[in-house]
Amino acid sequence: MAQNKKEEFNQKEINISDFAKAISHPARVAILKEIAKRNGCICGEIVEVLPLAQSTVSQHLKELLKAELIKGEIDGTKSCYCINWKTFEKFEKTFIEFFNKTKSQNQNCC
Amino acid sequence: MAQNKKEEFNQKEINISDFAKAISHPARVAILKEIAKRNGCICGEIVEVLPLAQSTVSQHLKELLKAELIKGEIDGTKSCYCINWKTFEKFEKTFIEFFNKTKSQNQNCC
DNA sequence: TACATTTATCGTATATTTGCGATATACAAT
DNA sequence: ATTGTATATCGCAAATATACGATAAATGTA
Numbered sequence: 001m002a003q004n005k006k007e008e009f010n011q012k013e014i015n016i017s018d019f020a021k022a023i024s025h026p027a028r029v030a031i032l033k034e035i036a037k038r039n040g041c042i043c044g045e046i047v048e049v050l051p052l053a054q055s056t057v058s059q060h061l062k063e064l065l066k067a068e069l070i071k072g073e074i075d076g077t078k079s080c081y082c083i084n085w086k087t088f089e090k091f092e093k094t095f096i097e098f099f100n101k102t103k104s105q106n107q108n109c110c
Numbered sequence: 111m112a113q114n115k116k117e118e119f120n121q122k123e124i125n126i127s128d129f130a131k132a133i134s135h136p137a138r139v140a141i142l143k144e145i146a147k148r149n150g151c152i153c154g155e156i157v158e159v160l161p162l163a164q165s166t167v168s169q170h171l172k173e174l175l176k177a178e179l180i181k182g183e184i185d186g187t188k189s190c191y192c193i194n195w196k197t198f199e200k201f202e203k204t205f206i207e208f209f210n211k212t213k214s215q216n217q218n219c220c
Numbered sequence: 221t222a223c224a225t226t227t228a229t230c231g232t233a234t235a236t237t238t239g240c241g242a243t244a245t246a247c248a249a250t
Numbered sequence: 251a252t253t254g255t256a257t258a259t260c261g262c263a264a265a266t267a268t269a270c271g272a273t274a275a276a277t278g279t280a
Contacts, residue, residue: 003239004265008161009136013143021134025268026119026127029208033123036209043227051118056269058228063267077226077277088209098139099146099198113269114235135238153257166239168258173237187247187256222280229274236267244259250252 016098019091022067027052028060032083035070040082126208129201132177137162138170142193145180150192 006014023029027050034046043061047054061081064070068087073080116124133139137160144156153171157164171191174180178197183190 005161005239006136009140013136013139016139017134017136020130020132022130024127024131024134026116026123027268029123029126030119033208044225051115053270054227055229055271059268062228074227079227083209098143099193115269137238154255163240164257165241165259169238172258184246184257189257224279225277227275230272232270234268238265239263242260245257247255249254
């Protein structure tokens with residue numbers, strides 16, 4: 001019956017999976033790259049580069065905002081988006097802590 | 111009409127999003143953790159720990175195998191799974207290359 | 221004021237993911 | 251041979267994600 005079981009897992013697992021979900025679509029990876037490259041950019045510039053409709057890009061931006069991978073500043077009709085590096089750093093730290101810690105100890109499996 | 115647009119993006123974007131998709135569910139993060147902790151483990155041990163049915167766990171394991179985050183060795187009735195660290199290293203490298211490169215140059219946005 | 225521009229949101233169609241029970245498969249033990 | 255154990259797969263239902271066009275909202279410009 002596909003009920004949502006997310007709340008059964010611990011916060012670190014959810015944090016990692018939430019971040020991962022945000023970059024689990026190539027369009028969102030491409031959007032992030034574009035914003036990073038341009039050091040902040042407006043929605044229209046992204047729409048021009050991607051093979052997606054404006055409304056779709058806007059939705060992806062909303063997802064990235066929700067997961068706090070980007071920050072946005074609405075300035076008149078133009079919205080400026082830029083990378084929220086703090087979230088990336090936090091993910092990197094958690095990711096490494098979560099996986100690499102156990103790695104050095106255990107290498108003798110299948 | 112929700113047609114699949116994945117093939118319109120480049121390979122690096124797809125590689126990152128594929129890896130991310132594999133860890134975009136807390137159950138799969140938890141499974142990876144369990145395998146890492148035990149240095150390889152059998153399906154039954156994971157089923158005991160997670161709040162999910164055996165068939166669901168098996169499906170998640172299949173996803174992780176497909177994305178090559180784990181390796182599996184079927185040994186009689188017991189299957190031994192362990193982390194495929196090579197994939198993690200590759201992701202880390204690509205991830206850092208993809209995002210951190212641009213970071214140092216650009217910090218003066220919104 | 222009327223019109224163009226930019227972005228967000230709504231409604232909707234389709235695709236994919238998630239989850240489970242039931243069942244199949246493969247082997248071990250009796 | 252039969253039974254038990256461990257895991258994978260199938261079939262289905264429900265939930266979520268993806269994508270687009272149409273439209274709204276907000277601002278700038280003629």
